[in-house]
Amino acid sequence: MKKKLNCILLIDDDDAINFIHDWVINKVDCAEKVEMAENGIEALKYLESTSEGKHPQPDLIFLDINMPGMNGWEFLEEYHKLDESKKGKIVLVMLTSSLNPDDLTKSKNIIEVSGFQNKPLTVELMQGILKEHFEDYL
Amino acid sequence: MNKINKSIRKRYLIFLASIIVIIALMLSVVQNSINLKKSDAHIINVSGKQRMLSQRITKLNYIIKTVEKNDSKLYVKELKSLTREWEDATNYLISINEEYGNKTIDSLFNIIKPYQNKILKYSKEIINNTGSEQVIKDLKALESADLAFLTTMDTIVNEYAKSADKKLGNFKTILYLLAFIVILILIFQFFYIIKPVYNLYFLKNQVLEKTNKELLSSQEKISNNLKELKLLKDKIEESAKLGKIFIEQAPNAIAMFDKEMKYIAASQHWREDYKLTDREIIGQSHYDIFPEIGDDWKQDHKECLNGAINKCDEAPFKRADGTTQWLTWDVRPWYISKGNIGGLLMYTADITNIKEKDQEKLRIEKILDNTNEIARIGTWEVNLITGEVIWSRVTREIHEVPKDYKPILETAINFYKEGESRIKIQKAISIAIEKGTSFDIELKLVTAKGNIVWTRVIGQPEFEDDKCVMLYGVFQDINEIKTTENALNFVNEELKAILNSGPISIIGTDKNGLITHFNQGAETMLQYSAEEMIGLQTPQIIHLKEEAIERGIELSELYGRQISGFNIFIENAIEGESESRQWTYVRKDGSKFPVHLIITALRNNKGEITGFIGVGTDISESVENQKIIIDAKNNLEILTEKLTSQNSQLASFAHITSHNLRAPVSNLNSLLNFYKMSETDDEKNLLFEKFEKVINHLTSTLNTLVDAIKIRDDSSKNIENILFKDVLNKTKEILTGQIIETDTNLFGDFSKAPSIIYNRTYLESIFLNLITNSIKYRSEERAPKIVIKTTINNGKIQLSITDNGLGIDLNRHGHKLFGLNKTFHRHTEAKGVGLYLTKIQIESMGGTISATSKVNEGTTFTITF
Incomplete structure (x- = not known):
């Protein structure tokens, strides 16, 4: 019986993408819970919320760059200021199809970012991520 | 003295010992003689008793003969004891005599012996045969024997007496001898002990007496001395006081120290020189007051305390506060008495000022010397009374004369070149001497080596009692200057000619x-x-x-x-x-x-x-041609700029397009995959809904892009004269709902430029987009206020739209302000298309748009048409 991730947080303004990612995660069946946020602000709100005195601290965060309201970079700035007790375990930046090399360079300089993925996720990609960051869970 | 005492004591002991010996000796002699006398008397007594005994024995014998036999028995008994006593005594005497060794007595005893024996024999016979006849017969013999015995015995007694006398004489002799010896010893001892002791004590006494006398006199002297001493002390105290006053009020820096280098006195000058006026120094150590004093000086002081004198004409004294004092000093010991040093006297003078002046003077002299050397300036003076002329080294060098050259007035003047120069100098000198006028002239000089040099001579007369006594001045080699000046003049002229x-x-x-x-x-x-x-x-x-x-x-x-x-x-x-x-x-x-x-x-x-x-060069002809070329060039540049801008817009457009289209398309792909894999109708329905959404999004994006492309196509068409006022009114109509809802105030001021020739659709779109934008990003804290104004700047119409909304951090977002699909506010309505379209529209008409903004104060968009 393999272990499941407690919680995965999806941050993307594109409803369709969130739907697809949720679908993929369900297919891989690797998480107890999938949370979605439309932009950075919503995501921060979720991270700062408490249930039974605990912050959700998702195991995995997928972050989109291009979002209205608070974009990915702005979110990372705020995220950096958060208490360790509020941060998630792994943050993955979702590189959009823009293929902008500047974005890649920029994200490499942010310590909270653990890696990059192209959008949209597929089952194979998701399995790869689990293998890389959550070996115990496979 | 001890030695003498010792020998005397020795002698005294000997003296005592000998006296004891003598006394012992005399005692023994006396004892001996007493003993001798005793024994002699005993012997004489015994001898006398013998006589008595023999007589009694004879008498008894007689009685016995005569008395009756019965009575005789008692007598016989007595005779018996007497006989025995007589015999014992005789034996005793004989034995004594053996010791005695007197031959006369020996022979006498030999004579006596037969008589005694006869008496004894007879007595014994009587005792044994009482009353016999024989006895009577023998009686006669006995009588004769007894008589003989008595006679001989008398002789013996005499002999004994004689011998005792003789012994007594001997004893006397010995006694005399002893007394003599004692006297001798006493005499000897008198000379040997008492005399020297006496002498010694006598001498001693004499010495003592003398000493006593001396003591008395010295006591007197001492008391005299004491008096003198007191006087002296008073004097010294007085002089010390004076000395202290002298030191304290001395007109220079002087201080007196004890052997521990503690201040005894210091002059006021000293205190001032060392800035000690505000503290008490007497009794304090010099080294405590001047911790900066180094070991070398301390060593010097030590040497001075041992009698050395330390003098120095000048030396720097680095003070603890960093300043340097120049000092001259004289440090020497002072003496309590001859050879007894009481401490140090230190005289110093602060010569810092003098030293500094000296150094300054030296420096100035050196500088002057150097200056003179470099400027080739010498000095000269003429004593008009003695006729003596003095030239400085440089002056001599300029004249090219040897170092020991001694000029006189006439020859000195003869160095100036004959003619103008010599006349000038002679004239100047005579005027100076007569009227006291100083002079400064440039003259040609022929040196001792025949070289002609230009010199400058400055002269100053000195007057005493209205008479010029001295002329002095400076003398400068200006040959180089003069030569350069001439050369310069020449070049100047040459240049002038060229320039003209x-x-x-x-x-x-x-x-x-x-x-x-x-x-x-x-x-x-x-x-x-x-x-x-x-x-x-x-x-x-x-x-x-x-x-x-x-x-x-x-x-x-x-x-x-x-x-x-x-x-x-x-x-x-x-x-x-x-x-x-x-x-x-x-x-x-x-x-x-x-x-x-x-x-x-x-x-x-x-x-x-x-x-x-x-x-400047006249280029009238060439300018005309150039103008044409420049115009052509400028046109080309404008064209290039336009093309470049369009190019970059296209690139950006392509980028945006790909970005915006790619996302929904890839989403569609994913969804399609899911759709293929989905097994239930529910899933399929769900996915289908999503398809719809994504396709709608894609459609709207495509429409926006198509709008943008359209702008590019028909930018220059449909140009007409438009009143800004009309456009604003139309915009207000469109946004009535929003304006009322948000209580927005719109102000238009188009007085500077009321109208513009422009594409109407674009202008309406620009107004709509920017005003919508301002309302959208209003501040919740205040009612929106939007001011729309036109101005003319550099011949171009400018439109500005200013709001009091949220404002934008241009440092963070400025670069993407007008990008597609980029929004900067956490605002639900923000989609970021409006500004992009506005920019495209303005630029397609050859204008520009820019923004200034302050966060939470407002934003101004400025459009230059």
Whole structure:
């Protein structure tokens, strides 16, 4: 019986993408819970919320760059200021199809970012991520 | 004294011992003689008793013969005991005599013996045979024997007496001898012990007496001395007091120390010199007061305390506060008495001032010397009374005479070149002597080696009682200066000739712009004469004013500060080497012509600007051709700019397009995959809904893009004259709902530029987008206020739309302000298309849009049409 991730947080303004990612995660069946946020602000709100005195601290965060309201970079700035007790375990930046090399360079300089993925996720990609960051869970 | 005592004691002991010996000896002799006398008396007694005994025995014998037999028995008994006593005594005497050794007595005893024996025999017979006949017969014999015995015994007694007398004599002799010996010893001892002791004590006594006397006299002396001492002490105290006063009030820095280098006294001067006036130093250690005193000085002080004298004419004393005092000093010991040092006397003088002056003087002298050497300046003086002439070293060197050369007035003057120079100097000297006028003249001199040099002679007379007694002055070799001056003059002339030839305008100015040079070429070209210009005008008069102003604005922008007036022409020349550019000159009659002008800054050898020079060439002919070329070039540049801009817009458009289209398309792909894999109808329905959403999004994106592309196509079409007021009114109509809802105030001010020739649709779109934008990003804290204004700037109409909304952090978002699909506010309505479209529209009509903003204060968009 393999272990499941407690919680995965999806941050993307594109409803369709969130739907697809949720679908993929369900297919891989690797998480107890999938949370979605439309932009950075919503995501921060979720991270700062408490249930039974605990912050959700998702195991995995997928972050989109291009979002209205608070974009990915702005979110990372705020995220950096958060208490360790509020941060998630792994943050993955979702590189959009823009293929902008500047974005890649920029994200490499942010310590909270653990890696990059192209959008949209597929089952194979998701399995790869689990293998890389959550070996115990496979 | 001890020694003597010792020997005397020894002698005294010997004396005592000998007296004891003598007494013992005498006692023993006396005892001996008493013993002897005793024994002699005993013997004599015994001998006398023998006589008595023999008589009694005879008598008894007689009685016994005569008495009856019965009575006789008692007598016999007595006879028996007497006989025995007699016999014992005889034996005793004989035995004694054996010891005694007296031969006479021995022979007497031998004589006596038969008689005694006869008596004894007879007595025994009587005892044994009492009453026999025989006894009577023998009685007679007995009588005779007894008589003989008695006689002999008497002799023996006599003999004994004689012997005792003899012994007594001997004893006496011995006694005398002893007494003699004692006397001898006493005499001897008197000389040997008592005399010397006596002598000794006598002597001692004498000495004591003498000492006593001396003591008395010395006591007197002491008391005298004490008196003197007291006087002396008083004197010393007085003098010490004076000494202290002397030291304390001495007019120079002097201090007195004890052996521990503690202050005993110090002059006021000392306290002032060492800045000690505000503290008590008496009794304190010099080293505590001056911790900066080094070990070398301490060593010097030690030596002085041992009698050395330490003097120094000048030495630096580094004070603890960092200053340096120059000191001269004399440190020496003072003596309590001869050879007994009481401490140190320290005299110092602060010669810092003198020293500094000295050093200053030395420095100045040195500088003067160096200066003289470099400037080739010497001195001279003439004593008019003695006729003595003194030349300094440099003066001699200029004259090229040997070092030991001794000039006199006549020969000195003869060094000046015959003719003008000599006449001049003679005249100057005579005027100086007569009227007291000093002189400063330049003269030619023929040196001792025959070289001709230019010299400058400055002379100053000195008067005493209205009579000139001395002339003195300086003497300078100015040959080089003079030669250079001549050469310069020559070059100057040469330059002038060059500058004045040819149709080139050369204008020189000082650093403030005042014309200092205006050559013939300039005169010809500009119709002004040099006289009109030099010292009166700046080059601004010959430049076209507008051109200068324009250039001034350009330069001001370039350097970021106000540049105007003459500086417009020289700014670049100051900054760089020289400036070469085209200007328009204006002639005196007002006609203009283009010149190519090179302006150069003139600098001295220190690099400081002393003036400027402008060299201008008339380029009227070449300018016409150039103009055509430049126009063509400018057109080309504008075209290129347009093309570049369009190019970059296209690139950006392509990028945006790919970005915006790719996402929904890839989403569609994913969904399609899911759809294929999905097994239930529910899933399929869900996915289908998503398909719809994504496709709607894609459609809207495509429409926006199509709009943007459209703008590009028909930008230049449908141009008409539009009133801004009309456009604002139309916008208000469209946004009525929002305006009422948000309580927005809109103000329009189009007085400066009421209308514009533009594409109406675009202008309406621009108004709509920007005003919507302002309302959208209003501040919740205040009612929106939007001001729309037109102005004319540089001949172009500008439209500004200012709001009091949230504002944008332009530092963070400025670069993507007008990008597609980029929004900057956490605002649900923000989609970021409006500004992009606005920008595209404005740029397609050849205008620009920019924004200024302050977060939480508001934003101003400025459109330049």
